[in-house]
Amino acid sequence: MKIAITADLHLRNSGEHPERYNALQNIFEQTTAESIEHLIIAGDLFDKDFHDYSEFEALCKKYSKLQLHIIPGNHDPNISGKRIVGNNIQIYTAPTVIEIDSTTLLFIPYEEKVSLGEKIAEKEVQIVGKNWILVAHGDFYEGVKEQNPQEPGVYMPISRKDLDRFNPRIVLLGHSHQPLSQGKVHFPGSPCGLGINDKGKRSFLVYDTSDENIFPRVVNTDILFFDESFIIVPADNELDFLQQEIKKRIEFWNIDPSDYAKVRVRVKAVGYATDRGTIQAALKQGFEKFKYFNDEGPMIDELSVSLDHQLAAIAEQTTKLIDELDWAFGGDEPTKDQVKIAALSIIYKD
Numbered sequence: 451m452k453i454a455i456t457a458d459l460h461l462r463n464s465g466e467h468p469e470r471y472n473a474l475q476n477i478f479e480q481t482t483a484e485s486i487e488h489l490i491i492a493g494d495l496f497d498k499d500f501h502d503y504s505e506f507e508a509l510c511k512k513y514s515k516l517q518l519h520i521i522p523g524n525h526d527p528n529i530s531g532k533r534i535v536g537n538n539i540q541i542y543t544a545p546t547v548i549e550i551d552s553t554t555l556l557f558i559p560y561e562e563k564v565s566l567g568e569k570i571a572e573k574e575v576q577i578v579g580k581n582w583i584l585v586a587h588g589d590f591y592e593g594v595k596e597q598n599p600q601e602p603g604v605y606m607p608i609s610r611k612d613l614d615r616f617n618p619r620i621v622l623l624g625h626s627h628q629p630l631s632q633g634k635v636h637f638p639g640s641p642c643g644l645g646i647n648d649k650g651k652r653s654f655l656v657y658d659t660s661d662e663n664i665f666p667r668v669v670n671t672d673i674l675f676f677d678e679s680f681i682i683v684p685a686d687n688e689l690d691f692l693q694q695e696i697k698k699r700i701e702f703w704n705i706d707p708s709d710y711a712k713v714r715v716r717v718k719a720v721g722y723a724t725d726r727g728t729i730q731a732a733l734k735q736g737f738e739k740f741k742y743f744n745d746e747g748p749m750i751d752e753l754s755v756s757l758d759h760q761l762a763a764i765a766e767q768t769t770k771l772i773d774e775l776d777w778a779f780g781g782d783e784p785t786k787d788q789v790k791i792a793a794l795s796i797i798y799k800d
């Protein structure tokens with residue numbers, strides 16, 4: 451049997467954000483086409499301070515064979531079966547163990563100021579010794595440090611220790627809008643980008659109870675956000691370099707030209723150039739097939755001009771050395787681009 455998982459839709463009125471309902475509908479369509487009968491929504495189905503559930507109820511009615519298993523997240527902590535009604539809608543407002551086709555699932559709704567471990571412990575007798583699946587909404591300690599830059603702080607965390615103690619087969623978490631799979635812990639991420647931080651193609655997950663595999667499925671979204679930043683170092687070939695880099699970035703998006711109209715891109719040049727105008731023109735031309743996020747256009751306010759050849763030579767060598775450095779950039783360390791920008795600001799004495 452297959453179970454689909456999504457989270458963090460942050461629904462508001464469809465007039466305001468039709469793309470979020472369309473993403474959910476696309477998940478309903480894909481799961482129905484695959485004869486999947488259960489969809490888990492692991493929190494933040496609705497956005498903060500939003501209480502109009504009628505459009506969601508109407509959509510669920512249209513897919514009556516799909517059973518929805520929903521937990522509240524930190525944005526919608528008060529949703530319940532009293533507020534949201536439908537034959538195929540189940541909202542777990544307290545830690546609940548259920549069996550679907552002999553698979554044991556523990557649903558834990560989001561709660562402030564407690565850890566997931568404390569809540570799992572309350573249900574330990576019902577899951578001990580079982581091959582069970584945890585569904586919750588919060589942070590994973592061993593995950594990427596700042597998974598959700600919009601929501602700093604710690605949200606109902608689960609730690610490696612909790613995983614060792616309670617030993618779930620698989621952990622399905624909402625909260626991080628970025629998809630992440632790390633060992634047995636899986637965040638499906640938002641199935642529709644909510645803003646410029648939710649980049650690229652979005653997906654939901656499908657878990658197969660027969661072989662215990664979990665795989666993403668791409669959601670056909672109305673909008674695709676991308677955020678591209680280019681570090682410029684003054685050089686005779688700065689323009690060539692930028693043009694090639696733009697091509698690479700767009701290729702890396704891995705999207706079909708028929709989806710180009712969905713793109714909302716942020717484009718930024720930082721560092722030092724011999725000619726800011728040329729750089730701006732190259733960015734414009736390189737991304738001419740795409741719409742900009744908030745119509746903002748290419749940004750060059752963090753790009754300065756330097757005509758000093760000696761500094762340019764030092765900058766070129768330094769960035770090359772950083773490129774070749776055998777170092778675990780990212781995660782708990784600064785990214786490669788952050789290191790380059792810091793180096794440039796030392797060279798150019800900002």
Ligand SMILES: [Mn+2]
Binds near residue numbers: 493524
């Ligand atoms: Mn959340």
